[in-house]
Amino acid sequence: MYAPQSTPASPDGDVIAERRTLWRWHFYAGLFVMPLLIVLAITGTLYCFQPQIEPMLYRDRMIVADTHGPRLSQDALLAKAIAAEPRDAKPTLAQIETDRTRSAEFVFRLRSGESESVYINPYDGTVLGTLSVEHRLMKQIRNLHRGLMLGKTGELLMELAGCWTLVMIGTGIALWWPWGGKNRRASGVWLPRVSLKGRAWWRDLHAVGGAWLAIGALFFVLSGLPWSGSWGKQFKALATTASLGYPKGAWGEAHVHSTAPGNASQEGGEHAMHAMHGNDPAMKLDDLPLHQTPWAVGATAVPSSADSAAASRVSLDDVVALAAKQGVADDYGIALPASPTGVYTVSSFPADPRDERTLHIDQYSGRVLSDISYGSYGAVAQAISYGTSLHMGRYFGMANQIVCSAISLGLAALSVTGFVMWLKRRPSRKLGAPSRPAKRPPMRAWRSGLALVGIAFPLMGMTMLAVWCLDRITFGRQSGAQAQA
Template sequence: MSRTRRDANDLYRAVWRWHFYAGLVALPFLILLAATGALYLFKDEVEQWWYADMLQVEAQSTAPVSAQAQLDAALTAQPGEAFRYVTPAAPDLATEVDIRTADGGKRAVYVDPYTGDVTGTLPYRGSVMWTIRHLHSLNYFGSAASMIIEIVAGWSILLVLTGIYLWWPRGQRGGVVTVRSRPTKRLFWRDLHAVTGLFVGGFILFLAVTGMPWSTVWGSKVNEIANGNNFGYPDGVRVNVPMSDTRLAERELTPWSLEQAQLPASTASHAPAMGLDRAIARFDTLGLAPGYAVSLPNGADDAITGSIYPDDLSQQRVVHIDQYTGEPLLDMSYADYGPLGRTLEWGVNVHLGQEFGVVNQVVLALACAGIVLLCVASGVMWWMRRPSGRLGVPPAPQDPRKLRGVLALLAIGGVIFPLVGASMIVMALIDAGIRHRAARPAAGTTS
């Protein structure tokens, strides 16, 4: 074998080996993420069907009862302290009033806006789709588990990049865009894996990158850079606005880029605070889109916040008003974000299936199905190939420098995504141990 051919084989083995390791780390989680993500794409449709008797009401031509009357009805059905009021996004939907209960819990109470009758209650953010979302983010398993998502996203990027190299035709015709053989043969599953990866690889990259803003380390750092930076927000957005110590994310579900935004403080006043009805009227005058949420003040210096994060990014908006005067303290929309904020918010919106309507939902749902098929095909292919009783790690290259070269290239991604880099170091040490163990019998034979 020529040196050029041997070098090419060694490089292929090195890439294949790390592709295998990336699969070990990412594929089990990719199945979970794809399945839960596909379901969450249809959040509104599923919840309005699942909880139809609670969320849907009969639209009427008469004016709804006052917001305060609806809030009072909710508090009568569920005693406690109201902290959030969500206006109906459509004429046939119920109002949502979120309440802190005496035992420290939270409940969402739904009210028919035309009659003031309570239609039902749920645990706050405890619906079936919130359950799916918590599974998707691994929040059910604690904050530390969310670090796994960041690691999986990074390894998924590695999986796609190494997969493209392994898929590259190199003169072959079969198994490039067509599947050969039949399901009883490993060749079928190899081709199915490769061809499916060709079509869904771009989606994996997109979903991994756009999912990173929610991650623990990388996402938090980018969030920190974007908030208060002119590239994320224009100069003067918060200039001369007195700030409280309360964070927006503590009051309301926000876009990732506003999670650390502080709430403006209301000016101290001897005048009575404006009630919910006046606040609703003020937000309507300011032009917030239907379906906006009103976060009620906790103390004398808190602002009243109106926020809306609809599918249409152009209508995304956060407005804080002084609870005594009703004057806007901060009014921020998608158009006010800098290039960084707009780009990342757009990516997140597409990730959630919101930007292009039903087409966005269907395309990503099909991509998620493809990701599950990709993972299943790889598992069957590995099972057919692996030696009995062994893990079946692909053979190491004869020249170990090829492994080091591939690892050096991968380390660039590890620098960008620190948690991924740390996990790569661990995997490199494990790989070194595997190669050392594999080499020991051979050394014993030669001695």
């Protein structure tokens, strides 16, 4: 991985020992992170351009000619989609867009358990084709990005990769830091020295590139971890419980964050609402068949409609009109009721986090049971919403996509340069880890920092302890060893 740059003529022994220790931690972090970082960088870049890639790949199904005529109603389009699907297929989602060149999309749950999108021409009702939700390209890329398509095991690996990237960034910046003080020039610190040859040139390229990309890499890690499968879920639950995420009890047609009507306490109000609507407290928004949901509301409970056999269901067009009245007009999903006590759930996940909105609507009366907007979020959830939009390259449009891609591909390039440096210094048939310094440096600040990281991310803490033990058992102490930089 990274090799420390040359030190002053008569360096202090503690400085040499500290730098070599940092180098060892940087090496071990990079050894684990490199292949996963390349996967994250490539898949992240591709997924960042999903809005451009999918309409190009599936143009025959997603794109239609604007006839400048009237569009069919949502209920008529849904009826066309139902007629095109097998009899036992259940409609689960309507995707609403006002772009007149986009087809209407409805998602169905098939008997096999998989989901399928049906695309309809909104002007004449022609069925344009279908597309598997689970097997479409961008879904596969997203699964690779989040968990290598290995389920829970892959999610844990990617979470660990993010955590170890924090160690790699911290130790890398410490090794890059111009220890020579004012005598150091911009070349070799802010610009690579092109006059160098061999491994020294690769080292300069790696060190300088890492310094420029450090802030972007840190942002990617911190904005991505809240979505991770293990730590992210626990953090979301903690933030929700502490009212740092979504505050409980946003009931009613207005932005009300108190009890259900007629109840004296929030807790009593929630139980009353469950009893009134037959709500299953285990049903969360993340369980609904929506393409994407805002982070802040994923762990919130989904209310239920009052089971009324005599009442007719509110039409899909009425739900669209109600959503527009509430300020949700374009590019959102409507999860359809799956049972007599189910609700319509309107979920808007736009590029600007301030426009995020979630509505739960009684399927019989059309009454808004829950209305959650960005203003309902706690401080942590609001920050994560902004981080997510920037992370996905959505907030500033194409400019955001280009910046995210440059950072991602730059991190992939750092992995390549680190690998080349390792090959050039690695002895034959040996790991080539930097030797342990003969003198153990105090490094109290670093030890405290790593301990805090291990506490904040327990899975990371366990692997750090495992690496430390394995290193001491396998390699032992090599006193006085000095590797060539």
